[in-house]
Amino acid sequence: MTNNKRFGIIFYALFVLLPIYWLINMSFKSNEEILGTFSLWPQQFTLANYQVIFTDPSWYNGYLNSVYYVVLNSIITLVVALPAAYAFSRYKFIGDKHLFFWLLSNRMAPPAVFLLPFFQLYSSVGLFDTHIAVALAHCLFSVPLAVWILEGFMSAVPREIDETAYIDGYSFPHFFIRIFLPLISSGIGVTVFFSFMFSWVELLLARTLTSVDAKPIAAIMTRTIGASGVDWGVLAAAGVLTIIPGILVIYFVRNHVAKGFALGRV
Amino acid sequence: MNWMAWTLPTAVFFSTIGSILVIMTIFEIKRPCTERKGFLPIPTTRGDRLFIGLLSSAFIHLIVIGFTPLSIWIALTCSILWLLTLLKWG
Amino acid sequence: MNKVQNNKAWFLVLPVFLLVAFSAIVPLMTVVNYSVQDIFDQNNAYFVGVEWYKEILNDPRLQDSLARQFMFSFTVLLIEVPLGIAVALMMPTRGWTASLTLIVLALPLLIPWNVVGTIWQIFARGDIGLLGYVINALGIDYNYTNNPIDAWATVLLMDVWHWTSLIALLCYSGLRAIPDAYYQAARIDRASSWSIFKFIQLPKLKGVLIIGILLRFMDSFMIYTEPFVLTGGGPGNSTTFLSQTLTKMAIGQFDIGPAAAFSIIYFLIVLLVSWLFFTTITHLDKDKTKEQSYD
Structure with a gap:
């Protein structure tokens, strides 16, 4: 067996x-x-293929751009999703169920649907080809999931803990940061994993919203298909380098995975 | 706002949806509703029924437009009747 | 858990609401606006009513790719869910092998989607790829670039490779949450491993499986990048799914009006199917907990 x-x-x-x-x-x-x-x-x-990448700024800037907007996306996601998830897990309020489903429905929307209007929207507010534009666009998909995951974890923490803390004279921010967040650290780890996962791997939106300054590595990789056919070696080397950040992230959250992937729902 | 390419019909459409949502919210504050079981297979609240009604109305429109020669106004009338039925007895 | 009624909670939700509204509602309204007009440029747009909807709904491109899309999504769910559960049951539970397996399994999830496409494009080629080379060496004629069946098999295999890990990881952590006492009781009762699975493990997995199935359905329904890189939708249109048909129309041919109508229909279908999924599953869940509380 x-x-x-x-x-x-x-x-x-x-x-x-x-x-x-x-x-x-x-x-x-x-x-x-x-x-x-x-x-x-x-x-x-x-090592010639790697040499091509590390000596050409347009190649390695692609990596920096990607990392930049992915980190930005993870931070924004956590900052807005934490209070919202707390509200969903602790209170009943008007339209809560529908708001929740509406959030999730955005996660369901295919990025292809939003391609054109996103381009128009971010151009009109002057954010086209900036890292923040890509980060914000990715938030549409990472925030709903983050709220969903965190809500599960927070619901698993008994209310009594909140109440005891208030009786002991903790203020809300103090309680939230000092007592509550450590209790759901696995949840935060997994949330970061998921928002990183979505933002790092997504190509369609990132490619549409950038042209030069914030172009992600994934879009630059399409350059290897030139007039003389595909430059397989460089393409493979670039691919290998995109796997490394993923390995780092898994390594850091590995202890949370066993608990965290249950998403507080077992 | 030029790039959003507004037209009168779509503006009317969105204001209608918007006002329905506002009215439902006010109604909910004034008289909170509880979940109940109607002719739908699941127990629903008023808001659930509104959502189901709007989503099915969208599909009624698509079917009428796409696969029948009927006018869109017939689809609209059907949808409103269906929505009201759903809100009352669903 | 009993929650407290408090409408001030809206203030906590407000940032999320504003953020998502900015990038969801404005674009959605714009798509609806586009879908009823014939647009040449910013200043030349003509109202055409529901003309595009009529055209798109009767367009064989939409109908075909929709059928392909459903077939694809259900096939991957049918393969990935049982396989994911099986892998989760086989994973080691402690020691360094457990960490190592976790890292190996999570790997495909964090590779950019176009790189996933590239990996399989190389791996499955008959001339330079290991998979294609071996299959051809076995005497089977295999070429994913001009045989539709091979192309489908390759896209499916790629998706299984890419996403089974998600189901496996979800189930793995679900299994870890089962207290040892349950297994001990089962051992005393001399339960077979099948009945342990059916009566102890599977019920505990339900919560995470719901999430897994929903996520897999939503994501497989919007799949774009991987088949685009791997097969380019070909040969012919045999692996062209909804997103690719849409993108081709919107960017390739710049038919903004029809593409917008297409988007709305696409979104409505996803919304309907996901809502059905979501409601059925959560209501099944509720009935179960109700039964338990009567005991």
Whole structure:
């Protein structure tokens, strides 16, 4: 039984890792080798593809742009979602259920639907091609989910804790930051994971809302398809580099994942 | 606001929706309603019924416009009647 | 939990409301406005009423991609949900292997969508990709760029690779929340592993599965980037889903009016299906808790 399990999970992990390994493999090969010979590992190991990326500012600025708006998005999301989730978990108020569903319905809206008006809207308020524009646009999708997740965690914290804190003479902000937030730290970890996940991986909106100054790395990658065909090596190297921030984020939240992904709902 | 390309019909449409929401909110403050069971398979509040009514009205319009030669005014009349029925007995 | 009636809570919700309203309501109104006009440029727009809706609803492009979209979304749900549960049941529970499995499983979730497309584009190619090369070497004629069935299989496999982890991670943390006492009781009763799964594990997973299924449905219904990079919607239109049809229309051909009408219809369909999902599931949930409280 346990052996079957171990075999199964190793098999699945291989299935996950193999395509990624192949990308890494490609990134250390030259284009002649990629197209010329088929081999399971690089025959002539080269760092040239990475060199292209690290020496060209338009490439590495793409990374900085992406990181910038992703961090901005996560911060905005947390700051607005925390009080709202608290309200939903603790109080009944007029239209609460409908407001909640309306928020979620935005998460359901396909980004493609908002493409044109977003472009127009952000151009008209002078935010086109800025990091804040992309961060705000991504908020439309990350905030509803954040509220939903945090609400689950906060509902799992008993009301008595709030009341005891007030009786002990804590003010609301003091209670919220000092006592309440540490209780839902797993929830915050997972919320950051989800908003990072959405903002980092999204391409359609980020590409539409930027042209030069805030262009994300994902959009720059399309450049490798030139007149002479695809530059596979550089494309693979750029792809490998986009995986690294993800690994860092998982590493930091890994202890929260087991508890946090239950989203306070079991 | 030029880029939003407003037209009279859409302006009327959105003001109607907006005023329905305002009226419902005032009504709710004056006389809070409780969940009840009508002919719909699930217990609903007034707001739920309004949402169901509006969403189904949208689909009534789409069906009439897309697949029948009937005029849009017939769809509108049907929708209003359906919405009222739903609010009263749903 | 019994909540307190307090309308001042609106002040806490206000920032979220304003933020989302700014980027949702204004664009949505704009889309509706566009959908009833024939737009040439900023100053040349003519009111055409419901003409675009009529045209789009009878457009085979919309009908075909809608059918493909439903087929795709339900297929991925059918594969990913059981597979995700199975993976979650197999995951080690403690020690360094547990952390390692978590990190490996979460990897595909954090790779940009176009890179996911790129990975599979390379991986599945017959000439330079491992998968394509091996399949061809086995004597099976496989080419996702000109065989629709191969293209579908590749897109499905890619989506399974990409998103099964989400279901697995949700279920994994759901399983961790089950107290050991339950398992001990089951052992005393000599319950089979199937009945442990059915009566202890599955009921506990319901909460997280609801979220998982809803998220997977919504996301698979708006899938754009990965198939766009992998197959470009081809061969022919065989893997062109709703978002891609829409984007092609809005940006490629710049048909703003029809594209806007398309957007509204698309949004209404997603709203309807998600609402049905959401209500059915939450009401099933409520009935259950009611039954339990009667005991």
